[in-house]
Amino acid sequence: xxxxxRALHLEARGLHKRFGGLQAAADLSxxxxxxxxxAVIGPNGAGxxxxxxxxxxxxxxxxxxIVFGGDDIxxxxxxxxxxxxxARSFQITSVFREFTVLENVVLPVQARQGHSFRFWxxxxxxxxxxxxxxxxxxxxxxxxxxxxxxxHLAHGEQRQxxxxxxxxxxxxxxxxxxxxxxxxxxxxxxLIDFLGGLKETHGMLLIEHDLDAVFALADRITVLVYGRAxxxxxxxxxxxxxxxxxxxxxxxxx
Amino acid sequence: xxxxxxxxxxxxxxxxxLCAAVPYLASALDEPFYVIVFAxxxxxxxxxxxxxLIMGFGGMISFGHAVYLGIGGYAVGIxxxxxxxxxxxxxxxxxxxxxVVALVFGVICLRTRGIYFIMITLALxxxxxxxxxxxERYGSDDGLNILWRSEFGSGIIDLEDGAVxxxxxxxxxxxxxxxxxxxxxxxxxxxLRASQSNDTRVQAVGIPTYRYRLAAFxxxxxxxxLAGFLQANLERFVSPDMMNWHRSGELILMxxxxxxxxxxxxxxxxVVFLLxxxxxxxxxxxxHLVFGPFLILVVLFARGGVMGLLGxxxxxx
Numbered sequence: 001x002x003x004x005x006r007a008l009h010l011e012a013r014g015l016h017k018r019f020g021g022l023q024a025a026a027d028l029s030x031x032x033x034x035x036x037x038x039a040v041i042g043p044n045g046a047g048x049x050x051x052x053x054x055x056x057x058x059x060x061x062x063x064x065x066i067v068f069g070g071d072d073i074x075x076x077x078x079x080x081x082x083x084x085x086x087a088r089s090f091q092i093t094s095v096f097r098e099f100t101v102l103e104n105v106v107l108p109v110q111a112r113q114g115h116s117f118r119f120w121x122x123x124x125x126x127x128x129x130x131x132x133x134x135x136x137x138x139x140x141x142x143x144x145x146x147x148x149x150x151x152h153l154a155h156g157e158q159r160q161x162x163x164x165x166x167x168x169x170x171x172x173x174x175x176x177x178x179x180x181x182x183x184x185x186x187x188x189x190x191l192i193d194f195l196g197g198l199k200e201t202h203g204m205l206l207i208e209h210d211l212d213a214v215f216a217l218a219d220r221i222t223v224l225v226y227g228r229a230x231x232x233x234x235x236x237x238x239x240x241x242x243x244x245x246x247x248x249x250x251x252x253x254x
Numbered sequence: 255x256x257x258x259x260x261x262x263x264x265x266x267x268x269x270x271x272l273c274a275a276v277p278y279l280a281s282a283l284d285e286p287f288y289v290i291v292f293a294x295x296x297x298x299x300x301x302x303x304x305x306x307l308i309m310g311f312g313g314m315i316s317f318g319h320a321v322y323l324g325i326g327g328y329a330v331g332i333x334x335x336x337x338x339x340x341x342x343x344x345x346x347x348x349x350x351x352x353x354v355v356a357l358v359f360g361v362i363c364l365r366t367r368g369i370y371f372i373m374i375t376l377a378l379x380x381x382x383x384x385x386x387x388x389x390e391r392y393g394s395d396d397g398l399n400i401l402w403r404s405e406f407g408s409g410i411i412d413l414e415d416g417a418v419x420x421x422x423x424x425x426x427x428x429x430x431x432x433x434x435x436x437x438x439x440x441x442x443x444x445x446l447r448a449s450q451s452n453d454t455r456v457q458a459v460g461i462p463t464y465r466y467r468l469a470a471f472x473x474x475x476x477x478x479x480l481a482g483f484l485q486a487n488l489e490r491f492v493s494p495d496m497m498n499w500h501r502s503g504e505l506i507l508m509x510x511x512x513x514x515x516x517x518x519x520x521x522x523x524x525v526v527f528l529l530x531x532x533x534x535x536x537x538x539x540x541x542h543l544v545f546g547p548f549l550i551l552v553v554l555f556a557r558g559g560v561m562g563l564l565g566x567x568x569x570x571x
Contacts (some may be wrong), residue, residue, distance in 0.1 A: 056458065082460030090458070096451045107448050108459035116441040116466065123441045169459050 008069035008085060008172050009033055010055065010203060015064035017050055017227070024050040025061065026227040032220075034172065034203040037195070039214045041207075042224035043247075048207045049091055051224070052177045055205070056088040057081045068173070082111070087171035091178045091207075093158045095165065097151030101142055104150050104161055105133040108168035133168065140164045140194070156187040163194075173203040180210050192216050215239075223247070262564035266518035269525060273427070277420055290488075293420050295528045296427045297485045302508045302520030303430050304477035309506070310514035311438055312470050313450030314364075317372045318379025319505050322352045322475045324386060324497025326482020331398040331492035341404035341411075348483040349476045355382070356475025360468045376499060386494040397493025404487055413487055423484050427521070430477055435517050437473070446470050447515075511552055513561030522560050 010032045017025040024047040032038035040048050053059035055066060057078035065074045068086055076084075096104050106129045110116055113128065123129055137143045140160050145153065150161060159179060166174060179195070180188050192213055198204065199219075208214050214221065215235050222232040223244050231241045238244055272279075276292040301323055308314040329348035338344070359378045363371055392398050403413035413419045437443050449456045449463040456463050486492045495501070504527070512523025530548070534541035556563050 058454070058458075077462065078457045079460045079462040082458065087460075088458055090455070094452060094455045094458075096448050096455065098451055099448065103444070107444055107456070107461075110441050110444060111460040116445045116461065117469065118441040119443075120436045120440055122436075122439040123444045124439065126441075129441075165455075165459060 008203065010086065010173050010205065011067040012051070012055065013065045013067065015051070015054060015061045015066070017047070017054060017059065017061050023047075023227045025054065025064075028064070028224075028227060028229055030222050030229060030232060032173070032203055032205050035199060036219040037199055037204045037206050037217045039206045039208060039218035039221045040224055041209075041211065041214055041221060045226075046224040047227040048224055049177055050227075052088060052175050052205070052207060056086065056175055079111075082169050082171070085170070085172035086175070087166040087169045087173070088175035089162045089166045089177055089179060091181060093155070093162055095150040095153075095158055095161050097149070099150055100146065101137065101148050101150055101153065101161060102130065102133055102146040105136055105164055105168045106130060108165055109133050109136075112168075112170050136164055136168050140167070141190075156183050159183055159187075159191070163191075167198075171202065174198070174205070176204060176206045176208075178207055178209060180208060180213055188213060260565040262513075262516070262518070262561045265522065265560075265564055269518070269521055270428075273424055277417055289416065289420055291528070291532060293423050293488055294485075295524050296423045297481050297488060298505075298508065298528060299521040299524035300423075300427055300430050300484070301478050301481040302505055302512070302524050303434050304474040304481065305505050306509050306514060306516075306520045307434055307437065307477070308470050308474045309509060310516070310519070311443065311450065312446045312467060314467065314471065315372050315506070316363075316375040316471075316474075317499070317502050317506065318359075318375035318377075319474070319478060320499070320501035321379035321382045321497045322356065322478035323482040323485060323501065324382065324492070324494070325352050325355055326479035327486035327492040327496050328386060328392070328398075328482075329479075330404060330483055330486035331400055332392055334400045334402060334404075335392065335398060339402045339405045341406045341413075344404050345480075345483055349479045352475045352479030352482075353472050356472045357468070359475075360471035364464060364467055364471065376502070379497060379502060380499060383494055383497050383499070386497065393493070395494060397491055397495070400486060400490045400492065403490065404483070419488060423488065426480060426484060430480070431517065431521070433477075438517065442466065442469070507549055509559075511549065511559050513559030516558070516561040519559055519561045526560060 012028055012030050015025045015028040028051065040051060042048055050059065054061050057076060065072055068084060073081055103124065106123060109129050109132050110123060134146065137146055140163065142157060142160055142164060145157060150158065153161060163179060180191060183191065188210065195217055206217060218235055220233065221235055221238045222229050223238065225247045230247060231238060231244050273292060273296060277289050280286055280288045305316065305319045308316060326348040329351055330344050333344050333347060362378065363374045366374055387394055411418060411422060413422060445456060445461055445463065445466045449467060453463050485496065508523035508527045509520050511527055512521065513519030531545060534544055552559065
């Protein structure tokens, strides 16, 4: 169980993953530091989501290893990684639609308080669960939506809830799979500010199509093409990199 | 919890009161037959509640759930056959056996999802069914008569007394309703309901769902074993028919008819299902022709079952 954020780095070492004829990861190595936002960009099909699935334990790499906080976690199932402080959000909004917003956040709070083999006492009447959940909802700006079923939220709010659920597990490191997907410009700016504020206490791996958001937030960028990291470095260096320009950024963006 | 009163609450309260009053009403109306009808309904309701726990709240559609009725029933029948009539032995054996079988079956079934889960639960239940059919010593197809109902030996709970038998079942029903409610709103229930909604997401917040789903599967099996224990005592008879796959199907129908994932849906479903088949079968021998289309209409047009029609908000009503 994680009691609070700790300084942990996340490292991928020589990951390979193949789906039939598709090479989704080829000798993929990267290191994401605590206290930094490490963005991963690349064209569609470059293997970005596959990388998040492997790092979070939902896919096993064919070879290579994943190291978190100095420990090899390659064989650790997804729930165990979360318990160590490595949480993720989903590209396709993946909230519990029938649950209220508050219940959505109570579940991860419950998860970090040990096992759930408790059969009698009402979870939603347990202040040890609802209080931390309410505090977190205030923080992400969903405080007044606590009693709303998550399926009734607007798209942008669901994206906020998606991140709130991940944060409620008290991670020290966040894997964010396209957190801005489908959001309007104003919501985007709010989220950029919010994520920037988390940097002090969390390491983050950010997958994002919105390059403005990436360059506003990232301390380091890795560019993936066909499962290969073709470049990795500071945003300025990535901007100048001719290989990256050719493969991905295009002239318009530079 | 939201606590607005809906017609669903009123109907639930009415049904519970009705179950409590049936022995008096039946003697007042001189229709003793209804005592046994409602005793049967309540036993089925317990079995349906146990199925609702995994199917309604956990998304595990077991098409072999009646197997635990049979195991619970045969525990009584076989022990009584060997002159062991103490309820203090029969009941733990019935529920313990169901726990072990549910654990083994659960370990196998829970590796699958969707239609495969349905098919494997059916196949495993059929194995036990054929085992009972081939048990010549215990009557094979013809079943086994039970001469003496389970003895609690205290003098207070004497199941040979019809009224005591009835109210024992009634008390068990109340107990199961209470247990279902507490389980559903507890932390365990949160995990169970969330894993039905989105299992991947539950794992992504750090909860290994498999062990919780397995535990729910075992709890449901044990609760259904209790129903089997009561049914065997009520009917003084067990036979392989108790765990025929038709029975499993009827359990699913009752639960869906009443309203899955509602606390009182299984009871409502058992009442509607069994009363309707009772009444229709007295009107015409072709009652299935009416009953079948009725069930299809309910499933098609009232997706929340009877409780849904009555405005129940699912899950916690």
